[in-house]
Amino acid sequence: MSKWKKEIILGLYFLLICVVMGLNSTVIVEWLNKSLFVDFSMDTNFHVNVSFYNGVSFVFLIFLIMYAIFGTFIVSILMTNLLFGALVFANQIKVKERNEFITFKELQTIGSPKELLSFIDVPIGIALLIIISVISLLAILHFISKGISKKINFQVGIKARVGILLIALIPLFIIITEPSIYNKYVLKYKEEHTHNFNPVLRAQRNGFIPSFIQTVKPNYMNKPADYNKKNMHRINDKYTKLAKKINEKRDNSLNHSQTIFYLSETLIDPMTLPGLIKNETPTPNISGMIDKHIGGRMYSQYIGGGTANIEWSVLTSFSLEVFNEPLSVTPYSDFYVQSKNHHTVLNFYQKDKVAIHPYTAHLYKRRSVYKAIGFNDFLFLDNGIKHTGKLGTHMRVSDQELHKDLLRVANDDEVGLIHVLTMQNHSPYTGEIPEMDYRPEINFQVYPEKESKGLVNYLQGLRASDEAIEQLVKKLSSSDKEINLVLYGDHFPSLFRGFEDQFPNDQLHETPWFIYMNHGRSDGGLKLNGISPIFFTTVLLREGNYYVTPFQGLMDELLDQGVKRIGNNFVVTDQGKVMDEDLENDILEMVDDYRSIVYDALFGSDWLPDQFFTFDK
Numbered sequence: 001m002s003k004w005k006k007e008i009i010l011g012l013y014f015l016l017i018c019v020v021m022g023l024n025s026t027v028i029v030e031w032l033n034k035s036l037f038v039d040f041s042m043d044t045n046f047h048v049n050v051s052f053y054n055g056v057s058f059v060f061l062i063f064l065i066m067y068a069i070f071g072t073f074i075v076s077i078l079m080t081n082l083l084f085g086a087l088v089f090a091n092q093i094k095v096k097e098r099n100e101f102i103t104f105k106e107l108q109t110i111g112s113p114k115e116l117l118s119f120i121d122v123p124i125g126i127a128l129l130i131i132i133s134v135i136s137l138l139a140i141l142h143f144i145s146k147g148i149s150k151k152i153n154f155q156v157g158i159k160a161r162v163g164i165l166l167i168a169l170i171p172l173f174i175i176i177t178e179p180s181i182y183n184k185y186v187l188k189y190k191e192e193h194t195h196n197f198n199p200v201l202r203a204q205r206n207g208f209i210p211s212f213i214q215t216v217k218p219n220y221m222n223k224p225a226d227y228n229k230k231n232m233h234r235i236n237d238k239y240t241k242l243a244k245k246i247n248e249k250r251d252n253s254l255n256h257s258q259t260i261f262y263l264s265e266t267l268i269d270p271m272t273l274p275g276l277i278k279n280e281t282p283t284p285n286i287s288g289m290i291d292k293h294i295g296g297r298m299y300s301q302y303i304g305g306g307t308a309n310i311e312w313s314v315l316t317s318f319s320l321e322v323f324n325e326p327l328s329v330t331p332y333s334d335f336y337v338q339s340k341n342h343h344t345v346l347n348f349y350q351k352d353k354v355a356i357h358p359y360t361a362h363l364y365k366r367r368s369v370y371k372a373i374g375f376n377d378f379l380f381l382d383n384g385i386k387h388t389g390k391l392g393t394h395m396r397v398s399d400q401e402l403h404k405d406l407l408r409v410a411n412d413d414e415v416g417l418i419h420v421l422t423m424q425n426h427s428p429y430t431g432e433i434p435e436m437d438y439r440p441e442i443n444f445q446v447y448p449e450k451e452s453k454g455l456v457n458y459l460q461g462l463r464a465s466d467e468a469i470e471q472l473v474k475k476l477s478s479s480d481k482e483i484n485l486v487l488y489g490d491h492f493p494s495l496f497r498g499f500e501d502q503f504p505n506d507q508l509h510e511t512p513w514f515i516y517m518n519h520g521r522s523d524g525g526l527k528l529n530g531i532s533p534i535f536f537t538t539v540l541l542r543e544g545n546y547y548v549t550p551f552q553g554l555m556d557e558l559l560d561q562g563v564k565r566i567g568n569n570f571v572v573t574d575q576g577k578v579m580d581e582d583l584e585n586d587i588l589e590m591v592d593d594y595r596s597i598v599y600d601a602l603f604g605s606d607w608l609p610d611q612f613f614t615f616d617k
Helices: 003-034 056-070 073-098 105-111 113-117 124-151 158-177 179-185 199-206 208-214 229-247 284-292 307-316 363-373 399-410 449-477 533-543 550-560 585-602
Strands: 258-264 294-299 352-357 377-380 415-421 483-489 510-517 527-531 570-573 576-579
Touching: 003 056, 003 073, 003 208, 056 073, 056 158, 056 208, 158 179, 179 208, 199 208, 229 550, 229 585, 258 307, 258 399, 258 449, 284 294, 284 449, 284 510, 294 533, 307 363, 307 415, 307 483, 307 533, 352 363, 352 399, 363 377, 399 415, 399 449, 449 483, 483 533, 510 533, 527 533, 533 550, 550 585
Parallel strands: 258 415, 258 483, 294 527, 352 377, 352 415
Antiparallel strands: 294 510, 483 510, 570 576
């Protein structure tokens, strides 16, 4: 065969390969997208974005790498299909079991076959037999293909294969190092700067490959300028000494009490909005608790969402405002499961820790997160929640019913911490409570009459919550045990979106909170407004005269210095927002130390020892 004929045939051969692999890659992309839906069933009317159908180029690059390695088409396409077929299978299982899709970091589990096999009911022996059989079959096909190519004198030389490998690796390297560029300009992925409450739903709209690429190199938080091992050792030494000094004046361990962290869904004090309601407040008992005990107003940057972010801040004492885009970062969904450090307020308790949420466990990766941080049990609908009654025509489990499950758990002396998230006042606000005596009088000069029906329903729900909380406090007050109740609202309801100009500054971003300690321990306690939820544990430890960890020693000192919130380049005090350059040196050092601690725990090397966050005395 002449040289030019061979070159023509080789060119046609590669053209055929490109056509076949193009079609094959399209099918792979389609099945990867289907794997985002339970049982691969996608509703034909489901709205998807332009990027949903893109990703063929990424699959094709993987095939070229396989072809460069094996040198035969049949083995390369089979290896590519096996690789992506396994990804389709694994992703579908994860979506079905956890409502999560596989991220780039989770590819590390390839090195943990035992963990992977735990998701499917296949014995290790059978799995190994299947793998060996597949490898053997591929090896046989590889040698047969090589033999045929050699016999007809049609082989792809080593130089050509090296060239193909470079052609594939160079763009793949660019994709790995600059994923956002590939996503934006090639896959047409439009990054959403909104709260990511359901990562699977977002992936279902954008497609698997664009969503997967988005997880390659996210920049959630800038690395602090002074972040290094030596500085982290300094921080550990400094606040270990501070904690020892604080603890010399305290005489109680939080482990000896039972604490309830209670997130009341969409709880607000509407009386803080000038002129909104003409008659009495729907939350007189909650307001009374704040006046008589420890409490005030908490800052929340969210309206109509962000529940998981606020609870994460409460449990970790880590500020959401240190992130680059606080409104679009969702720690539970985005990175927290994979973080090296999972120390939270749970570390104060040697007794059991229980989470209660009368709703689905699918959102926000809660099951994975709760397991990582040490909850012994998680009660949710269809898993431990026994009381599911609702108010009137409301859709959600009522607070009154939830409290039955809460008190049932609290009666167990082996339970030290209870983390509760209510659902009663979650949107939509179409449900009514016909038997409710309280009816708010809305000022239609402040709130549009045509939209007021939902607001009335919501405010009646608040009154029901207020009454249920009053009864709960009465139950706790009569307990022989030392019980702490930390109660807070997570955000304003979606009913107030678009009213930022009418209620400026932080009027739509401050929700009520209080700490009740039975046996008179919280009477006439501390009052704080505008504080971040990161300080709830700090206030609890201070007011209860409980021992602190080195980390909470820092938090206590920051609170002493009047710091209420911590951002990426500012803090908030009674004087308002103060930029770093305007802070006193000693306060700035503590704030920088705090940011380094957060970075080290979430994205850094986890240089701080466990003892920095734990305490046992």
